[in-house]
Amino acid sequence: MRPPAQNAELALLLEVAGTPKPGNVDRRRDLEELRFEHFLAGAVGARDGLEMAADGASVGAAFERAVGGMAAQGGDNTQFGALLLLVPLVRAARNELSQPVVESVVEGTTVADAAAFYRAFEHVDVFVSDPPAEMEPLDVRRGSDAVPVLEERGLTLFDVLDRSVPGDDVAREWSHGFERSFLAAQRLADASGTPSERTASVFLSLLADRPDTLVVKRHGEVTAREVTDRAAELHERDALETDPDSVKAFADELVGRGVNPGTTADVTAAGLFIALERECLEI
Template sequence: MNGPADRAQLALLLEVAGTPKPGNVDRERDLSALRFEHFLAGAVGSRTGLDMAEAGDPVGAAFERSVAGMATQEGGNTQFGSLLLLVPLVSAAAAELTPERCDDVVSETTVADAEAFYRAFDHVSVAVDDPPADAAALDVRRGSDAIPAVRERGLDLQSVLELGVPGDDVAREWVTGFERSFAAADRLGDRSGPVVDRTAAVYLSLLAERPDTLVVTRHGESVAADVRERASTLAERDAVVTDRPAVTTFADDLVAEGINPGTTADLVAAGLFIALERGTISV
């Protein structure tokens, strides 16, 4: 792996290869319209945008390009949230991958970055919460149609993502120095064994910590809380190692119920990149 873009692409591939990851596509499970192969193709398609981030291109432009490339496969949205984390992380890693440098990257975003972020929604459908009543014109689901409102308010990309907190834990990473992403990297480095097994264990630990915000958006807080509680019971006994069949059952149950903790998967992808960049995991 020669550079950050290489490691970011590898992180996307390792994330989807980890199994079992309850509710998410992995190498043993497909969803009804979203398959393992779509994630592989999405990781390949995103590469030009990741290269742009490593080269120092504006974060917004790099993100839009990575999403446009990801969306060329037939499954739709495979890694939008992961790329929203990885692009600024790759940009930071071109200098130094630290929470402080990540904060700098975020704080340096511009209105043009925000415009590119909105254009990314033209390429793929993304499940998000309704915006605050006073920000309806900034609803990301409007895509590029919202750009005049972004310009009128002079919003940079950091400011736009702040509007998504606390309802979106990917947006939350942008305003907390990528706190959970770095924590995931630490956990990956602290474990032993194949990286794909570490990935599954860390995914479960993150799912046990907080209700997944994509599950909240699609199914409500009570369902998300139930998923978190069930994950916590398994994570407390490190069931990926000690009772893998129990985690497999949990994974199959969530797939059958159509419950997809995609935000947690995004955080795992970011953690994998940080751990690869630091050299605390290798393949």
């Protein structure tokens, strides 16, 4: 059995290799400023931080190291959200990779973990919405400048992410027991085909479940709902099997429009890690 950090790195690699994943980088599609190779390099660069989590380091410190290593590869923000899910999952895997254990890991984070999370934003350019006026002192784009406010208010990393729900489905995983990540893992186990085919299928199913919050932030709720409805229609008629060209056309269309369901990709990566750890996805 592979060690958890290796499975986490492999999950990042399998996620980007899944094809087609509408709107996202995959083996056949690049975005304007992000290429497939950037994601491969980002996964490799994040390895030290994932190893830290596997060795028992705090979630914040491991996440900051993973993001710094990812960013140093030249692709800037390739897997920020995925790492925010994978680091606590890897940490939980030291004991038992279950929802109660990962809930305990995230609920046990500290103010120091929150400070490390804020410093991680100094490594990369992450798209975030403007906060309401009363939350400006805690705008993550302030990076380490916001740390005194975190310390003054005694906010842990769990507190910070819990305040981002609704509106951010990566944060929602933290406050809802990683329910979609574990659901994705079960769907991967139940799916058929190669790992790449299973990844594409599960990505489409997750996109069909609910609007992608990154799409909401960048393009608005109407566009996000349109994307989800289209994904649901394709998923319901099993288009990846019966009409793969229609899914490929949808993927190309979203890339052409600059609509990137990146949060769905993050949850897919987390599901891949859980499936690999449970040995229900063979490579």
